[in-house]
Amino acid sequence: MDWGSLHSFLGGVNKHSTSIGKIWLTVLFIFRIMILVVAAEIVWGDEQYDFVCNTLQPGCKNVCYDHFFPISHIRLWALQLIFVSTPALLVAMHVAYRRHEKKRQFSKGDQKCEFKDMEEIRKQRFRIEGSLWWTYTSSIFFRLIFEAVFMYAFYFMYDGFRMPRLMKCNAWPCPNTVDCFVSRPTEKTVFTIFMIAVSSICILLNVAELCYLLTKFFLRRSKKAGNSKQQPNHENKEETKQNEMNELISDSCQNTVIGFSS
Amino acid sequence: MSWAFLRDLLSGVNKYSTGFGRIWVAVVFMFRLLVYVAATENIWKHEHDEFECNIKQPGCENVCFDHFFPISHIRLCALQLIMVSTPSLLVVFHVAYRENREKHHNQKLYKNPGKIDGGLLCTYLISLILKTGLEIVFLVLFYKLYNGFKIPPLVKCDIKPCPNTVDCYISKPTEKMIFLYFLVATSCLCIALNLGELTYLIFKYSIKCYLKRHVKKQQ
Numbered sequence: 001m002d003w004g005s006l007h008s009f010l011g012g013v014n015k016h017s018t019s020i021g022k023i024w025l026t027v028l029f030i031f032r033i034m035i036l037v038v039a040a041e042i043v044w045g046d047e048q049y050d051f052v053c054n055t056l057q058p059g060c061k062n063v064c065y066d067h068f069f070p071i072s073h074i075r076l077w078a079l080q081l082i083f084v085s086t087p088a089l090l091v092a093m094h095v096a097y098r099r100h101e102k103k104r105q106f107s108k109g110d111q112k113c114e115f116k117d118m119e120e121i122r123k124q125r126f127r128i129e130g131s132l133w134w135t136y137t138s139s140i141f142f143r144l145i146f147e148a149v150f151m152y153a154f155y156f157m158y159d160g161f162r163m164p165r166l167m168k169c170n171a172w173p174c175p176n177t178v179d180c181f182v183s184r185p186t187e188k189t190v191f192t193i194f195m196i197a198v199s200s201i202c203i204l205l206n207v208a209e210l211c212y213l214l215t216k217f218f219l220r221r222s223k224k225a226g227n228s229k230q231q232p233n234h235e236n237k238e239e240t241k242q243n244e245m246n247e248l249i250s251d252s253c254q255n256t257v258i259g260f261s262s
Numbered sequence: 263m264s265w266a267f268l269r270d271l272l273s274g275v276n277k278y279s280t281g282f283g284r285i286w287v288a289v290v291f292m293f294r295l296l297v298y299v300a301a302t303e304n305i306w307k308h309e310h311d312e313f314e315c316n317i318k319q320p321g322c323e324n325v326c327f328d329h330f331f332p333i334s335h336i337r338l339c340a341l342q343l344i345m346v347s348t349p350s351l352l353v354v355f356h357v358a359y360r361e362n363r364e365k366h367h368n369q370k371l372y373k374n375p376g377k378i379d380g381g382l383l384c385t386y387l388i389s390l391i392l393k394t395g396l397e398i399v400f401l402v403l404f405y406k407l408y409n410g411f412k413i414p415p416l417v418k419c420d421i422k423p424c425p426n427t428v429d430c431y432i433s434k435p436t437e438k439m440i441f442l443y444f445l446v447a448t449s450c451l452c453i454a455l456n457l458g459e460l461t462y463l464i465f466k467y468s469i470k471c472y473l474k475r476h477v478k479k480q481q
Contacts, residue, residue: 005269006296041304048312048433058316059416059431066415070436078301082292089288097281173316173416173429 003033006085013088016095018128020209021140024202028085031198036077040191043184044074050183057175064169064180070157073188077195080150084202087139087146094135128213129220137213144206151199161196163188265295268347275350278357278376278386282459286452293448294343298336302441305434306336312433319423326419326430332407335438339445342400346452349392356385383467387460394456397449404446411446413439 007029014025047069053061128136155161163185170177182188269291276287309331315323357376364371378386404411413435420427432438 003296003300005266005291009292049308058314059429062312062314062431062433063415066434066436069434071440072305072434072437075301075305075437075441079297082296082300086292089292093281093284093288096284173431 003037006033006082009092010085010088013092016091016128016136018209018212020205020212024205024209027198027202027205028081032077032195032202033081035191035194035198036074036081040074040077040195043187043191044072046183047072051180052183053169053174053178053180055174055178057173057178060169060171060174060178061180063171064167064174064178067169067171068167068180073154073158073192076150076154076157080146080199083146083150084143087142090139090142091132091136094132098132133213133217137210140206140210140213144203144210147199147203147206151196151203154196161189161192163192265299268344269295271354272347272350274354278353278378278382279350280378280459280463282455282462286455286459289448289452289455290343290347293451294445297441297444297448298339298343302336302339302445305437305441306334309334309433313430314433315419315424315428315430317424317428319425319428322419322421322424322428323430325421326417326424326428329419329421330417330430330432335404335408335413335442338400338404338407342397342449345396345400346393349389349396352385352389352392353382356382378463379467383463387463390456390460390463394453394460397453397456401446401449411439411442413442 010025010028014022017025048065051061051065053064055061163182165182165185167180167182168177169180272287272290276284279287310327313323313327315326317323360372360382413432415432415435417430417432418427419430
């Protein structure tokens, strides 16, 4: 169980995302998770071991380290990545529910079902419409909230994004104000700025995706309003067909509900 | 053998679960297992090395650490995760038993061996009760062993061979406490999900039973 499992969970949801959503996922995996695992964890690996205070007083280093780093950067990023990835599960669950319903319809031999077999249901591509649009939009909204909250928490806890070389500490049992030195401050600052920059890019992508979905929604609505005046029956039939297709296709990602199979 | 084994085991259970059950599996994987492996394990990694006492007496640190941490938080969490995931296997075994029976008799004995009804419903309910019970047991154990869910930065120790009351400092107490609260919160969420699922299943099948009897009476 590791970040690779998260990749399999989200890979399935990728099928049902917009193009911007797919770019977001790529950025998430390559520029955040991979960097975290391959580089950042090593840079922060020796953080307490190499945190040195100019005192021989036992316990002073522990207390000072705890005071300046209530929660390590690396753990905060890990939590941020987990929280930011979770809303995608809402979409996966909605889709799986729809698929389950369609499978039930199919197995009962419903005449409405337009698909010849389960494989076709699974392979169908899927469009974000109807109630799935609401789920998808909510998931993007939650993603944005989580990203913003974590970035603010980071800024608030560490007074900005810079890692100082020297910290002055006078928490008990340190006998007086003691100089404490952080290990690899410049490298840590570089990675912090990098992660914050990528986080900002992800926020921008989410905002863009939200705008895109809203624009599409309003355009579709105005088209419907225009068309319904001319050909009400034809539009309804098309809508029903599209909705059914969406449901069928969305069922096809039941395997990716929690991304467990294979 | 690693956590991936547990993941694969539970993905099999997912097939026979209700909607609540699937949300429970998602919560366990995303918020407990993944957080455990990606973050929590590293915080407690060097807890013994970084545990420091204000004394040079050999053995004092060891004895004090052992006194205050009879079992490490992280090991207790790991045990909890394993124990809480295991009752779900009862359902998998029951379904396998049903499928085996069908094979043995060479005829279709059940409409769908994976459907939660009859004996499988009882097994499912028992697994839910066990899961909830084990979660509560571990939470109570945590609370009793560590006097609540707090991790103090300083503990005072006077066990032999420490010559007198000695100050001992725990490493990263704040970070540990944050993650402990997080794990406790997700544990409570899982308990709520299990209770919700239990209520839903009992309610659903009671209504089904009542309707069947009602139809029979009318006939």
